Amino acid sequence: MDGGDRSDERSVGLDVPAELGYSDEHVWVGQSEGLLSLGITEYAADHMGDLVYVDLPEVGTRFDVGDELVQLESSKAVQPVIAPVAGTVRHVNGEVAEDPEIVNNDPYGEGWMVKVEPEDDEPELLDDGQYRNLLRKSK
Template sequence: MSDENAIDNPLNLDIPDHLQYSEEHVWVDDSVSPAIVGITAYAEQQLGELVFIDLPDEGTRVEAGDEVLELESAKAVEPLVCPVAGTIRYVNHDAADDPSVVNNDPYGEGWLLKIELDDDEPELLDAESYAKIAQ
């Protein structure tokens, strides 16, 4: 794997170790404020080529477990289950305009939301724990 800061798993998916993960295949970078949220490479592969992303409004209040947006691909329409509570401060309009950004770079330019967290330490999985379920 080219990224020495990533964890390998049997599917050879990129799982950056500086992020935290939910069991619903959503990543959170809470090292910045507001925290950045997106879907994992595993989720992107399972969905296939995205054709539409229905983003929520900035300023929307979310609770952990809320379905905050929909990702539509040729295969399915799937909700994104937010793993953290807070207020959505930014949405990625570039990803909504061109959903392939998420397919091509789910951990970078393909981020989906920036959320001002209610809790500084959300209960999420580290990369090693997430790798065990992303199979």
């Protein structure tokens, strides 16, 4: 964290890394070496429960904002991961397909799902403060 006010983090009870962007659909986006990494937030992972299946797209798949990019299945629900950016899949995390619990245990680290080449240099995402506000409203 950046050493800022952690009372916001405690008020929502979840980790919300400041260096990531977020969507209203609880997808996080991180940037590294010209690609965007995407995964689900701790909030989404907690609400899904223990994941039992992750269906990842093929490398080379092109998608638009709002498309269903990944399909998640838990004992509670089947839920799509909605793309917050448009782009092309360049890498998929086969580890999460083999062991979906990785997403529950480390959603912001080893639990990343896809790395994409974005079409927009400035995707419209929430910052950590805006995402915390969204979480407070959804309680």
